[in-house]
Amino acid sequence: MPSGSIRIMANDSIVLYVRASALENLDQRQAGVSGDLEHDEVRKEQREIAFQEKMEDGS
Numbered sequence: 001m002p003s004g005s006i007r008i009m010a011n012d013s014i015v016l017y018v019r020a021s022a023l024e025n026l027d028q029r030q031a032g033v034s035g036d037l038e039h040d041e042v043r044k045e046q047r048e049i050a051f052q053e054k055m056e057d058g059s
Contacts, residue, residue, distance in 0.1 A: 022046070 008014060016023065022042060029035045 025038070025042060029038055
């Protein structure tokens with residue numbers, strides 16, 4: 001998992017495995033405390049989604 005210190009530069013290629021809604025949210029997220037709080041909330045939501053998917057798979 002990359003940290004906030006990773007910088008994507010012009011002409012870099014990246015591969016993202018992400019829900020479109022999460023990517024749209026990231027594009028709109030503000031820097032600072034409000035963005036940090038939003039980041040925490042999105043991480044919580046993703047953990048819940050992953051848990052539900054795992055339960056549905058019977059793992």
